[in-house]
Amino acid sequence: MDFFSFVKPKNDLESTSDKQNNVPFVPDDLWTKCPKCGAMLLTTDLEENLHVCTGCSHHFRINAKQRLALLADSGSFREHDATLKGSNILDFPGYDKKLEKARQNGVESVICGECTIERIPTVLCVMNAEFMMGSMGTATGEKITRAFEFATENRLPIVVCTVSGGARMQEGILSLMQMAKTSGAVKRHSDAGLLYITVLTDPTTGGVTASFAMEGDIILAEPDCLVAFAGPRVIEQTMRQKLPKDFQTAGFVMQKGFIDAVVSRHVLKPTVAKLLRLHGCKPIEAKDAVTRS
C-alpha cells in the first residue's frame, strides 16, 4: 500500500486538490524512451514485449517480481526466508536510514524460493536491483546459501538470476565473507552432482561476479548486460586506460570465454527449461502442478 494513503486529510477542503482536477490527466509513464536507440515506446507495448525495445531489442532492466513472473510457472513460486533480513551490525553511519528506504522495495536484495519452470521443480533465486542496487549483505548471502543448501538436501537444480553492484560496503568485512560462504554452498551443491544455472542480468559486478555469479555449471546472460569484476568507471579512473568498444558487455565476456550463451528474454524460460530437461530434471504431472492463476 502506498505510504501516503495512511495520511488522512485534515478536512474536506484538503482532500481534493483543485489544481489536479483542472489539468487534463496524462500519466507520466505513458511513453518510455529507449536509452539505446532513443525510440519513444508506448509503455504498454514495452511491457507486453517483456520490457525489450521493439526497435533495437535493448533489454530494459526489470525488477525481481517481473523476473520471477518471467521464469516461474504462474502461481508456482513459494518463497523461502521471506522475512529474513540483516541489520546495521557495524553501526555504519547512515545505513539504518538507507535500509529503511530500501525496504520500501522489498525485504532484502534477493528473493529465494522453489517453483516449477515448465513444470520442472527447481530452486530459484532472483536478485533485486531495487534494493540497494542488489548489493550483497549478510542476509543476501545467507538467503542464497540456504537456497543452495535446500537444493542440495532435496536434490534439486537451482537457477540464480544475478543483478548486483557488488558486496555491500555498509556491512564491511561481513559482506565480503558472504562471497566465501555462498561459494562453499555452491561447491557442495556441485559436488552432489546437481545442476546450477546462472542468469546474469544488467549489471552484475564486484563481489557477486567474483563468487556465485561465475560459479554456475552453465552461465547465461541477457543481451548487452554489464558483467564485470571492476566496473568500467573504476578502471577508467584508477588506470586511466581507454576502454575497448563493448567492453564488459555480455557479448564481449562471452567472446572472452566466460559465458556459455547470451539469451534474449523472449526465449530465456524455454532455454532454461530445455537445459533442465537435458540434465534429467523431470517435469511433474500436470495434475500435481500448483495452479492458482
Place this chain on the structure above:
Amino acid sequence: MTAYEKVMAARDSKKLTAVDYIAHMFGENFIELHGDRRFADDRAIVGGLGLLYEMPVTVIGIEKGRNTRERMDRNFGQAHPEGYRKALRLMKQAEKFHRPVLCLVDTSGAFPGIGAEERGQGQAIAENLMEMMTLKTPVLTILIGEGGSGGALALAVADEVWMLENAVYSVISPEGCASILWKDSSKAPDAAEALKMTAQDLFNFGVIERIIRQPKAEDSAMFESLKLLISRTFEKNMELPTDRLIENRYNRFRKIGTEHLMS
C-alpha cells in the same frame, strides 16, 4: 592508533613483505614455483615449497615489492587472474601430495585493468573461493599487511585466518568507500573507522582466529615463535580426518555474521 593510522601502517613501504616472511621462515629451503600453466607467471604472487621443521608445505604469498623497481615488477601486489590461477594450481598440487598450504596476504586488491577483466578476474577469484572451501589439505592464511577485498579473500578461504596486529582487512579501501558514499576521498579516516577493518574488530566479529605481534626483520626469535605456531596448527589439522577438516572449514564461514540476522 586510529583505524586509519593502522591502514597507513599496513601500507607502509618499509614494513616486511611476503618474500621477507618466506626468507625468515624458510630460508634457503624455499623453492619457488612459477606460472599458472595457462597464460603466464604473475609476479604479484610468489609461490613455492618450503620446509617447516620436518614438514613440507606449500607457501603462497602476495608480494608488493620492497623498492620502486620491485614494486613495478610485482605490479604493487595487485594480482591478475593468472596469479590467482597459479595459486590454485599450487594448492591443488599441495592437495595431491597432502601437504599443508600457508597463504601470506598483502594486497590493496585484485588488479582493476583491461587485461585482468578480459581474462576473467571475477571468475578466477570465484573459482578459488569454491575450490579452497573443499581443498583436502589444511590451509592457513596470515594477513601481513593490507587485506583488500576479493583479491585478498581469494587466498583466505582457510581453516584459520590470522592477522598481524597492524594489518587491515576490508571489503573496500577507506578511500574508495569515502568517495562512493560521501563523494569525498579525504574522508577516508572516517570510512576506516566505520568499516571496522582492524585486526581487533575482525577478531570480535569472529572473522579471524588470532592476532599476531608484528615481527621486525632483526627479531629472529619472533619469527621462530611464529613458525612454531604455524607448524602446531598444521600438525593439529593434519591429524583431522579430511571430511572433518572440510566440514570445519565450511562451518567456519557458514556462521560468520549469522547471529545478527533477524526474521
